[in-house]
Amino acid sequence: MAESPRLRLGSIAPDFEAQTTKGTIKFHEWLEVARRHADFQKRGVKVIGLSANGLESHEKWIADINDFDIADADRKISHLYDMLDAVDITNVDAKGQPFTVRTVFVIDPKKIIRLTVSYPAQVGRSFDEILRVVDSLQLGDKHKVTTPVNWKNGEDQANTLFPGYVKHLPYLRTTTAPA
Incomplete structure (x- = not known):
């Protein structure tokens, strides 16, 4: 395969x-929503999954998965999006079965x-973290703010984590070091 493009943030x-x-799609035209539909829909977000297996194996999983999956046998x-493990670019286990x-x-x-x-491959994804990131990105795009680690939409973490903090500038706050 040709070298995959260098995909970076932005x-x-x-x-x-x-x-x-659900049939053939062109990614840029894709308009379907998946598992946790309500959580993503209220944020105006669509979810799509990619499997490193053939489409026929998806049919076996259809009762267990509700998300929209792309076959990429x-x-x-996976190569276009530079998603393959650098240690084993073929991304298969010892039996020749593809890793997820x-x-x-x-x-x-x-x-x-x-x-x-x-x-x-052995670690599942955290949809709670993905939703947290989407909330933060949308908030930052709308209000030009950044959010701290573990921020959750609707929480005033400055007061919760650092009671009595001093606000020097809109982006600069300090607090007394804990004992």
Whole structure:
């Protein structure tokens, strides 16, 4: 395969055509929503999954998974999005079975990559963390603010974590070091 493009935060997400559990799609035209539909829908976010297995294996999982999955048995999309493990670019186990791809992208409505998170094959993704990131990105885009680690929408963490903090500038606060 040709070398995959260097995708970075701020890159335009590459378009592709793929077979899915709901038919053929072109990624940039895709408009379907998945598991945790209500959580993502209230944020105006769509979810899509990619499996490093063939479409036929998705049919076996259909009762267990409710998300929208793209078949990528030939790894063209995984390669395009640079999602394959560098240690074993073929991304298969000792028996030749493909590992799952656990990379998450948050791509905004302008098709700009805003987040990438790559999990090891044996680690599941945290949809709570993905929703937290989406909330933070949307808040920052709207109000030009940043959020701290473990921020949750609606919480005043400055008062909770640092009671009595001193606000020097809108972006600069200090607190007494704990004993």
